[in-house]
Amino acid sequence: MPGGGWLVYLGIGNPASARLSSVVRGTMTNVDQFESVFRAAAKEIYVPRPVALRRVLCLHDLDGPELDAFEACVRKFLEVLREAIDWSFVSATEFTDLDALLKQMEERSPDLILTYRGLLSEGRGWVYSLGEYLDVLTQTAPFPVLVVPHPADEDAWVGRQPELCRTMALTDHLAGESRLVDWAHRFTKVEGGVLFLAHIEDEFTFERFIQAISKIPAIDTEVARETVQTQLLKEPTDYIESCRKVLLDRGEHIETHGIVRMGKRLDAVRSLVSQHRVDLIVMNTKDDDQLAMHGLAYPLAVELRGVAILML
């Protein structure tokens, strides 16, 4: 019917030329508009999967009463796991080098490695890294690593005998991150525990895009700012709702709070952790495309020295 379309079409094999049809030009915007509506309607939903946590390997470089205190502390901290844990406490000093240590880890194949900042590190007093062993371990170990403050740190995490009550799943892309929520939920007390699901959208990156948009006459900057920001924050908000619903449907009345906001990520997280007195942060840290930790994970792990961090 749209006469002449066939001529364009016969310039064939080239779909781009076919797209030139005037009918198509007139309707493509609508196709995109409706696709946008349906894409927005196709929300990520939380699909829980069980987290198996039976074998925990605790890696340390302590001995004597220090080790006893630390062991008691972590056992208490992980009472939240609600099942019999097969603990193994392994001294990292038994291994000649990191390779040997990693090999041993793989052979034991734990469900979780628990250790602390500055493990076997000569520069433990320096606050600029996790320590050379832990830097490598967190990235190479194929198991989640729970990093707690060093037993001898000034704020005396061990001495406080911390209880795990307030857990925060933290990311800059929460929608669809079921595994992150599964783990955070697994580390949250059923009675009296609080689960925070936090999504911090990086304000700096957002502003860079808005600045680029502000130089494009075809796009209204204020409309773009408002609509993009709304959509960016809507997705994690909807996902948190889905998490809440699933947990409620399962009859679990864990107090769940959603936190979705723009912010300068490190500052925002610092403030959230302190404001909500978070005991454990759960984060994705591995990135298939790079050797270094994923996004914000490393700076947070380094800077938030007084908080336990579970690195997935």
Add this chain to the structure above:
Amino acid sequence: MVSMSFLASLSLSTMEWGASGSSTPSMEEGHDVSLGITLCFSAVLLGLICCLAFEEKLHAKKSVIVGVFAALSLFLGAWFQLLPYGPYEIGGHPIDLPVYIPAIDWNVIAIILGSSLFVDITSKSGLFTWIAVRLTKASGGDPVKLLIYYGWMTVVFSAVLNNVTAMIIIGSLTGVSLRKLGRENLLLGFLLTEGLLTNIGGLLTLISSVPNILVGTAANIGFVTFFLKASPYVLVATTITLWMGARRFRILGLVNDAQRQEAKQLVSGFDENDGIESSGIFWFGAIMLALFIATIASTSYLPLIRDLKMGYVALLFAVIMLVRYRATADRFYQAVDWDLLGFFAGLFVVINVMEHALVLDLIGGGLRRIIALGEASGAGLILVTSAAASSVTDNIPLAAMLSKILSATEGVGGDPSSPFWWSVIFGANLGGNLTPIGSASTLVAVTIIHKYNLKLTFVDFVRTALPFAAVHVGLATVYVLVFLG
């Protein structure tokens, strides 16, 4: 009066021509047009058809092309003194109108303008996306159920909205949902089947497609009659198309509980309420749509409304919807397809001049020979040739021309039950299924297919669609001859 029967469908034209009687020259009265002049105008008409076919090469909109030919036709008509100038009598009063104004079928223009405005505003309520998402969830993500639901939804949306809008909505949803289900390999089959179904759905009601409006109003077929006569075919053709589509594109159902559970979980993520701005607007849109369909369906039975005709109903509902969005009404005006409306206006003018130049009589002579073959052979032949013609050219001029010629044909004009009308309606609509450029909606389907980087050339389309089109046209021929003859 040859010209009168076509114009009888127009409120303005009916009054003008009917009242003026001898004051306006008819074709029969002005029959001293030489064959040379008729052939000259035939060349102009042929030129218009060629230019529409080469629209893309000319880089010109349809309305501009037809506008140029309308201006040329009027000028030549004036030159050869063929045009029936006013003043025209309307309601007993002489009114001076430019000759090209009464040439335009304003009822058709009003239906298209009113309907498109109404549908555009109603779609903003989120009603159509709500229905689409609900059906997606109801399918549980099963591909066969999804094909059946989307197929019927395509047919109903094509009937209620228009083919192009229906294809855009269902095509967009198909892309999103099949991706969500990880079934991208079925996209081509789904989109092609839906594209073909838009033209079947376009047959369902009098206002579902432009050829229906043109032929239906010329034949004076009522909305309800049209629906009752067309719906059995639509029902059977849709069922067969879905069955053929499932077989041809190997669309299979889910076989075990694990698959069903996974698919159900994936589609459960769709939120039908996401596109709804407010429940008030949603319900307003739903109620207005139901009222619109009910009023359109009963136009010929409603006092006062009956005389104001269907175009008034369409405009009335558009205005009511605009009142709801009164502060931002102008944004809906931008969405109106002014090119299509300009195209129609120009086309009506060209055809009117062709009528006075006896070009339609010339074409009608050939058509009358086909009609003379009898209701069986003649109607069948018209259906098949209309389908063939509209598969490669615009079905709107075809429908407009044929309806005008049939109006002037003894034994057909004035007889809404004649099978020849239905031959044109079925042929003009179903021809679009033979080639990707046969209808705007199939072209949209192909465009969405290409958008997803799926390879489908012109030849691929024809090869794939040919069995479907053959079944559709064959079935229509049998249906028209057996049940509408």
